[in-house]
Amino acid sequence: MTDIAQLSKWNRDLSQAISALGTDAFFPALIAAIQGQVRFDYPQVWLYHKDLPPQVLYHEIPDKALASQVDTYLDGPYREDPFYQTSMNQPRSKFYRLSRITAGKLRETQYYRDYYADTGTVDEAIYLSRLRGCNVINVCMMRLPRHGAFTEQDYETLYLLAEPISELIKSHSEHDDFAVTHLIQPGIDHQVDLAFRTFGASLLSPREKDVLELMLRGYGTDTSADRLGIALETVRRHRKSIYRKLDVSSQTDLFSLFINSLTCLGQAAGDDPLRIYMAPSQ
Template sequence: MNEIAELSRWNRDISRTIASLGEESFFPTLFETISTQVQIDYPQVWLYHRDLPPRILYHHIPSNAVSSQVDQYLDGPYREDPFYQTSMRGPKAKIYRLSRVALGDLEKTTYYRDYYHTTGTVDEAVYISRLGGGNVINLCMMRLPEKGPFTDAEYERLYLLADPVSELLKAHSQHHHFAVEHLIQPGINHQIDLAFKTFGASLLSPREKDVLELMLRGYSTDTSAGKLDIAVETVRRHRKNIYRKLDVSSQTDLFSLFINALSCLGEAAGDDPLKVYMAPR
């Protein structure tokens, strides 16, 4: 493809993406635009905040890979994710490659041993966009073995797209419905610790509540068992009971319920915000 034709395609694709700002089609349209430049696999968009569990805003992952890509990630390993850590430290760049953030030692890390090697991917690049209130969006692009790691030329192309992609993510986040539904607003941070301590208390036993708080704070089953001085199997049994009593089926559902219940903290006045959130309207 000659340069004029390639530029014409890029202008067409980026125009479609701009037109989708504020719409549900924004993330898939943005990934389609990126995919015309570089082949990517398992596209995902994550929203991070230092004091809250991560939220997945969008993904296009085969159903048989969701457990390893999303649920297992949320079950503690995200804290060791070099992209998450980079995001929480105040990233200077708008794009990072896994080999760079892992400093070439990925296979020696607990993150690789406990999680990454099960994902079936061989490389990852992430666009990072810093928003207000400590919120950070990560747009993740992976590669499967059959396509191989990103080449230097492909990464250079992704690098050239970093500025428009970052600005598009910021512009999308400023649309009212997105900000209301997803972003932590200034002034609520001091209430988050209260939410950890009260969420679910009206429905769970004291020990189940202890386990739930550690889950929400991102601790794995093994770490939770150590902190509570109980057996791993006991933690697993408590987790199963928590899912049943809160009517959720995954870590993703649990975290979403917790985030949604934050809006009821004020009305709960120190009590379980779930009582307010789940009350008949």
């Protein structure tokens, strides 16, 4: 395909994404536009905030890989993710390569040993958009062995697209429906610690509540056991009980329930916001 033909395709695909701003069709259209230029696997869109668990806003991960790619990631390793750390540390760029920010030493990290090695990913890059309220959205682009690592030409193409992609994500985030549903609003940050301490208290035992708070704060099973001074198997048993009592089946569902319940913090007045959130509508 000639450069003119490629540019024409990008313009058409980007127009589709622009038309979808503020709707659920935006991220699928944006990813399709990027993939029209560079092939990649397992597209994911993540929302990060320094005080809250990450949210996966959109993904195209097959069911068979969802647990290893998302739930395992949310069960603690995300804190060691170089992309997460970069996103929370006043990022300046709108495009990052994993090999660049790890200085080629990813395989030497605990993050690689505990999580990344099992994902089957051979290369990864992200687009990053800084939003108001310390929110950051990343569009993650992975490459699996079947496609090999990104080439230098791939990286050059992705880099050239970074500016419009980042700005489009920012524009999408400013639509009322998206902002109200997903973003931490100014003035609520100081209440987040209260939410960690009270969420689920009306349904769980005191020890289950301790385990839940560490889960929400991003600590894995091993670390939770160490911090609470209890056996690893005891933590696992408490986690199963928490899932059952809160009627969730994954870490993703648990984090979504927590974040959604934040809208009830004021009404809860220091009590469990989940009690208000799950109350039958009148």
